Amino acid sequence: MNTVAQITIHPSQFPDAVRRDLLESLRSRQINHKFHYDSVKQTHRWLALHQAYAPSRTDPDCQRIYEAAFATAAAQHPALKAHVIGLGCGGGQKDTRLLRHLAALGRDLLYTPCDVSVPMVLVARAAALAVVPEENCLPLVCDLATADDLPEFFQTRRPAEVPRLITFFGMLPNFDPDAVMPRLAALLRPHDRLLLSANLAPGPDYAAGVERVLPQYDNELTRDWLMTLLLDLGVERGDGRLGFGIQEYPPGSGLRRIAALFRFERPRALLVEGERFDFAPGETLRVFFSYRYTPERVRRLLARHGLELREQWITDSEEEGVFLCRRA
Ligand SMILES: C[S@@+](CC[C@H](N)C(=O)[O-])C[C@H]1O[C@@H](n2cnc3c(N)ncnc32)[C@H](O)[C@@H]1O
Structure with a gap:
């Protein structure tokens, strides 16, 4: 109840x-x-x-x-x-x-x-x-x-x-x-x-292990979930592409994470809470990361x-x- x-x-x-x-x-x-x-x-x-x-x-x-x-x-x-x-x-x-x-x-x-x-x-x-x-x-x-x-x-x-x-x-x-x-x-x-x-x-090789799990992040439900915020902020689906990759972060630390980056392919201006944000083609917005230990x-x-x-x-x-x- x-x-x-x-x-x-x-x-x-x-x-x-x-x-x-x-x-x-x-x-x-x-x-x-x-x-x-x-x-x-x-x-x-x-x-x-x-x-x-x-x-x-x-x-x-x-x-x-x-x-x-x-x-x-x-x-x-x-x-x-x-x-x-x-x-x-x-x-x-x-x-x-x-x-x-x-x-x-x-x-x-x-x-x-x-x-x-x-x-x-x-x-x-x-x-x-x-x-x-x-x-x-x-x-x-x-x-x-x-x-x-x-x-x-x-x-x-x-x-x-x-x-x-x-x-x-x-x-x-x-x-x-x-x-x-x-x-x-x-x-x-x-x-x-x-x-x-x-x-x-x-597995015994840390870097190879992170590579192995990368495909687990690249699926429709994850994309839908991560894109919800961007679409709510005024980004349109055709503005760019959401891609997944691996980063060592902080650089030199040896620690790796999977990161989702939205790369703009055309200009987009967002007006959020009275402030304007301009994204140029080629610019990226980091949308998500997940460390693997x-x-x-x-x-x-x-x-x-x-x-x-x-x-x-x-x-x-x-x-x-x-x-x-x-x-x-
Ligand atoms: C990956 S989920 C884990 C949920 C749950 N503990 C589980 O294992 O199923 C991450 C959760 O953390 C919350 N969260 C994200 N950032 C947070 C923050 N800065 N402070 C408190 N909660 C946060 C989210 O709202 C979400 O519910």
Whole structure:
């Protein structure tokens, strides 16, 4: 049954902040990922894409590693009460499975689905209500990349004594790792745990592994989803082409990501929030990127930010991993 939902909206997603971030995306020619999940239309397109292609939905072996990670995290939870904070919760399917494991062990649950998108936190909330009492499900809309006071928010606006299980599923690929990891580390206290997932490059040769997965990104549902934003901003389909390629980024770091670039083939002027943006033929707009890691790269990244990898689960395909961590 649908009930009225109360959502907390952090200032990082107030309209003036969203406007500032959108204009910055266009000025820098680099779209902030959060704009791909903004509207109800984008949310539904992303959920359809996720349903069709996400290994966690389509690959039983991927489901197996998540179930194993959830069972371990739930069994190791050190208290009767558990606060699951789903950072970038999306539709909340994975968080809800973790919550089910915790509920099966008799834990009292508190859940904060957290996302930039109001529709996403509502979908995640609806999924979690099957396991979490409504008064303990406290959705938060916020931008993790810019909200600087989240540690204080969780300390003062949620029961601080309850140990946290923080999830960061499907998020690491879409963030500059050295910008987002300090934010995650700041939320983790000694008894808290972080469960995160990463898309991996399969096989012993990292560069070849990234090449191998490239075709997975180039499909109609992904194009439709990514083009939704550009079309809403006033780009027309015939203005250019959306292409997918591999970048080492930052240059010299050895880390690789798949990037989607829209290359303009004819001039296009966009008027957005009162500002004009001119794109010339040959110019590109980076629309999306997705880092691919190896388990060793994840471990090194965590260590660089004071986090210790406790356990990991990798699919047989070596394309996805789930990592359980704590403060070092
Ligand atoms: C790839 S989805 C992952 C969803 C879910 N965790 C899962 O694994 O199925 C990324 C999610 O992150 C959210 N997101 C993107 N940028 C964000 C940001 N800066 N702060 C918070 N959430 C963000 C999107 O709205 C989207 O729901």
